[in-house]
Amino acid sequence: MAKPNCPASCGNVSIPYPFGIGSNCFMDNMYEIVCNEIGVAAAAKAFLVLPRFRVEVLEINISDPPNNDDDSYYEPGLIRVKMPIISSNCINKSSVAASGGVLDISGTPFFFSSSRNKFVSVGCNNKATMAGLDSMVFGGCKTDCNNQRLRGKCTGFDCCQTTVPSSGIQGLDVTLESTTNNMNTCKHAFLAERRWLESNETDPSNDVQHLEYVPVVLEWTLSSFEILNFTEALRRNVFLDYTSDGGTCYHCQSGYEGNPYLDMRCQDINECEVEKQKPICSPDLECENTEGSYNCNKRKSPLKIAIIVISPSFGVLFLLLVIWWLYKVIKKRNKIKLKQKFFKMNGGLLLQQQLSSNENNVQKAKLFNSKELENATDRFNENRILGKGGQGTVYKGMLIDGRIVAIKKCNTVDEGNLEQFINEIIILSQINHRNVVKLLGCCLETEVPLLVYEYIPNGTLFQYLHEENGDFPLLTWDMRLRIATEIAGALSYLHSAASLPIYHRDIKSSNILIDDKYRAKVADFGTSRSVAIDQTHVTTLVYGTFGYLDPEYFQTSQFTDKSDVYSFGVVLIELLTGEKPVSLTRSAKSRNLSTYFVHSLKENRLFDILDTQVRKVCNKDEVMAIADLAKRCLHLNGKKRPTMLEIMMELEGVQKVSHVQPNFDELEYVRNEEMGPRNDVSISTGSCFELDSASSSNILPLLSFKSV
Structure with missing residues (x-):
C-alpha cells in the first residue's frame, strides 16, 4: 500500500511506500517517483528520480520471502527499470x-x-x-x-x-x-x-x-539512518531481517499484514469473534455450548470429569511422542538427502569420477563434513573473513586438531561451471611444491562448495607493494629478488615438472601470498587448466586480470605457457617499480605499467622509475639483469619470451652472484633503517643508485633493447 492520501499507482505500476509520488509521499528523495501521464491514465509512465538521471520504472516490489525453508535470508526489495x-x-x-x-x-x-x-x-x-x-x-x-x-x-x-x-x-x-x-x-x-x-x-x-x-x-535495501530501533519495530508489529548481501529490510510479524515501512501498525489478520451472551444457570447446573447454542446441563461428578480428562490426555501424550519421533526421523532423513543433493549439485560425482580415473596421479584430499567447518569458522562469522573475490569468500578457521586454515566458501556454482570448480580441486591435488598453496581438502555437502587450504598469515604481495601502512613493511631488494625466484620456481614446476602441464592463467601480485617467513606462495587456481603437451586452451570468454593479460592471448583467445610468462613479467615490473599494473594517476600513455616500463627503457629512464627500496641497491648489474629479463617476458611475440624454467635458472644465477645472502632479519633491518646501517648486513662494493639523469644514462646503454 501507498502512504495515506498519496497516489497508489502510475499507469499499471503500483507505488508502495517507501516509494511515493508527490511531496511527503516517499521516505527519502532516493525513492521519489514521478508519474508522467500521456493521453489517458492507463498510458502513464513512472520514472524513478535518481541524482544523475531518470529511469522508467516497470515494477516495484518492497520485499520477497525466503527462497526455501532452509534459507533464513529474505530477498531485498526489487525494482525493474529500463536501462539504455x-x-x-x-x-x-x-x-x-x-x-x-x-x-x-x-x-x-x-x-x-x-x-x-x-x-x-x-x-x-x-x-x-x-x-x-x-x-x-x-x-x-x-x-x-x-x-x-x-x-x-x-x-x-x-x-x-x-x-x-x-x-x-x-x-x-x-x-x-x-x-x-x-x-x-x-x-x-x-x-x-x-x-x-x-x-x-x-x-x-x-x-x-x-x-x-x-x-x-535493481535490488535495494534501507540505508543505516532509515532503520527502526527495536522498540519502534515492536510497536508497529514489524521485525527486521537481513538480506543475503547484508542489507536490512522490514516485514510484518507472523499473523499481521500491511506495509511495514508505514508509520501505521501492521494489522492483525485474525479478527476477534464477538463474544456471545451466555444464559444464566443455577449453581447446580453448568453452561455448555452445543452446536452454537448454550444450555444449562447437570454438572458431571469430579471422578467422571477426571476420567474424561485424563484418558484422552494419555492418548494425546502418546500421539505427541509418536509424532515427535517421526519428526526427528524424517528431519534426519531429509538432512541426509539434502546433503546428498548438494554433493551431487556441487560436482561430487564428477570429482569421484576424476579421482577414480587418476588413482595413480592424484593425491586424495580430505573430505570434511559441514559441521566441522561451521564450528571452525564460528558459523562463518563475518569477523572471520580474510577476503572476497570473484569466485568466493575466504574465512579464517581453526580445525578440531588446532590447525589454522583458510576456508574458501565458493559462490554458487552453476551447472555449466562445475567442471571449473572440480578442476581446481584436481589441479591442487596434483601439486606438491613449497611455493604453492596446499589444498587440505573440501566439503561438497553444503549449499555452496567449501575448499580448505593451508593458512598463509602475512597477506599478499600486492599489499606489501601498494598499501602503505605498518602492517605491511617495505620489502628490501634481496627479499624481492628471492620472492621473484620462488614464484618462477613454482610456475616452472607447474609448466614442466607436474604430471601434466598446468597453466595458472591469473598470475598477479594479489594471488601471491606471503607466509610467516616472507616466502612466496602461488594461490587461486580457479581458472587454471591442465593440458596435454603441445596443446593450448581456446575459449570465447577471456580469463585473467586487466593489466596482467597477455596481449597475444587477448587477441587470439589461445592460452599457452608463454601467457603465464607475460603475467609474471608484469609482477617483475611491480617488484622493480612499486607501481600498480594500471593506474589512473599516470598519464594516458603510461597508465598501463607494461607500456610505461618499455617506453622508459627506450628513453634510458630505467632508474627514474625504480622503487625507493630498489634504488638503494648497490649492485646495479643485478637490477639491470632483472629489468632485461622483465623486458623479454613482455615481448609481444610469445615465442620470443623465455620459458619459466629459463627464467628460474636466470634468477637463481643472479641470486648466487649477489653478495647479500637472504636473511629473515631483513624485515627488522627495514623497520630500523632510519637508526643507521647495521653491521651484520654486508653491502656489495660499487656506488649505489643515484636519482640524477647522468647516473641513469651511464648504465642504460648496457641493456640491449629488442623491438617489440
Whole structure:
C-alpha cells in the first residue's frame, strides 16, 4: 500500500511506500517517483528520480520471502527499470542509447542484481568488457562470427552473454572493441534482466537492432539512518531481517499484514469473534455450548470429569511422542538427502569420477563434513573473513586438531561451471611444491562448495607493494629478488615438472601470498587448466586480470605457457617499480605499467622509475639483469619470451652472484633503517643508485633493447 492520501499507482505500476509520488509521499528523495501521464491514465509512465538521471520504472516490489525453508535470508526489495543499450558505430540509434559506456547509480540505495541480470554483447567479432567505476575489469565476453559452431541463441556467434560476478555493484564501465581489422562494425552491449533474455520471444541479436532500452533488475535495501530501533519495530508489529548481501529490510510479524515501512501498525489478520451472551444457570447446573447454542446441563461428578480428562490426555501424550519421533526421523532423513543433493549439485560425482580415473596421479584430499567447518569458522562469522573475490569468500578457521586454515566458501556454482570448480580441486591435488598453496581438502555437502587450504598469515604481495601502512613493511631488494625466484620456481614446476602441464592463467601480485617467513606462495587456481603437451586452451570468454593479460592471448583467445610468462613479467615490473599494473594517476600513455616500463627503457629512464627500496641497491648489474629479463617476458611475440624454467635458472644465477645472502632479519633491518646501517648486513662494493639523469644514462646503454 501507498502512504495515506498519496497516489497508489502510475499507469499499471503500483507505488508502495517507501516509494511515493508527490511531496511527503516517499521516505527519502532516493525513492521519489514521478508519474508522467500521456493521453489517458492507463498510458502513464513512472520514472524513478535518481541524482544523475531518470529511469522508467516497470515494477516495484518492497520485499520477497525466503527462497526455501532452509534459507533464513529474505530477498531485498526489487525494482525493474529500463536501462539504455550502449552502442558503437551504429546508425539509426538515438543519442541516449549510443552516448557513453557507463551505467552509474552510485550514491543511491540501489545496486545491480547479480542473480537476476546478465551482461550481453551483440555484433560480429565484438569484445565487450565490464569494469567497475575504478576501471578494474571483472568480466566480459567475445563474439566470433567466423566460427559457425557457435551459432545459436546468444551462444557466441553474433551474440554472447555472461553473468555479473557479484552483488553490490553500483557502476559499470562498458568497453566495446573489435577483434578484427574492421573497426567500423556496429556493436552493442547492455545489462538485461535474465528472465527477459530467457523468454522464448526474445533474441538479443535481432531485438537489439530496434531497441534503445532493455529491462534491468535493481535490488535495494534501507540505508543505516532509515532503520527502526527495536522498540519502534515492536510497536508497529514489524521485525527486521537481513538480506543475503547484508542489507536490512522490514516485514510484518507472523499473523499481521500491511506495509511495514508505514508509520501505521501492521494489522492483525485474525479478527476477534464477538463474544456471545451466555444464559444464566443455577449453581447446580453448568453452561455448555452445543452446536452454537448454550444450555444449562447437570454438572458431571469430579471422578467422571477426571476420567474424561485424563484418558484422552494419555492418548494425546502418546500421539505427541509418536509424532515427535517421526519428526526427528524424517528431519534426519531429509538432512541426509539434502546433503546428498548438494554433493551431487556441487560436482561430487564428477570429482569421484576424476579421482577414480587418476588413482595413480592424484593425491586424495580430505573430505570434511559441514559441521566441522561451521564450528571452525564460528558459523562463518563475518569477523572471520580474510577476503572476497570473484569466485568466493575466504574465512579464517581453526580445525578440531588446532590447525589454522583458510576456508574458501565458493559462490554458487552453476551447472555449466562445475567442471571449473572440480578442476581446481584436481589441479591442487596434483601439486606438491613449497611455493604453492596446499589444498587440505573440501566439503561438497553444503549449499555452496567449501575448499580448505593451508593458512598463509602475512597477506599478499600486492599489499606489501601498494598499501602503505605498518602492517605491511617495505620489502628490501634481496627479499624481492628471492620472492621473484620462488614464484618462477613454482610456475616452472607447474609448466614442466607436474604430471601434466598446468597453466595458472591469473598470475598477479594479489594471488601471491606471503607466509610467516616472507616466502612466496602461488594461490587461486580457479581458472587454471591442465593440458596435454603441445596443446593450448581456446575459449570465447577471456580469463585473467586487466593489466596482467597477455596481449597475444587477448587477441587470439589461445592460452599457452608463454601467457603465464607475460603475467609474471608484469609482477617483475611491480617488484622493480612499486607501481600498480594500471593506474589512473599516470598519464594516458603510461597508465598501463607494461607500456610505461618499455617506453622508459627506450628513453634510458630505467632508474627514474625504480622503487625507493630498489634504488638503494648497490649492485646495479643485478637490477639491470632483472629489468632485461622483465623486458623479454613482455615481448609481444610469445615465442620470443623465455620459458619459466629459463627464467628460474636466470634468477637463481643472479641470486648466487649477489653478495647479500637472504636473511629473515631483513624485515627488522627495514623497520630500523632510519637508526643507521647495521653491521651484520654486508653491502656489495660499487656506488649505489643515484636519482640524477647522468647516473641513469651511464648504465642504460648496457641493456640491449629488442623491438617489440
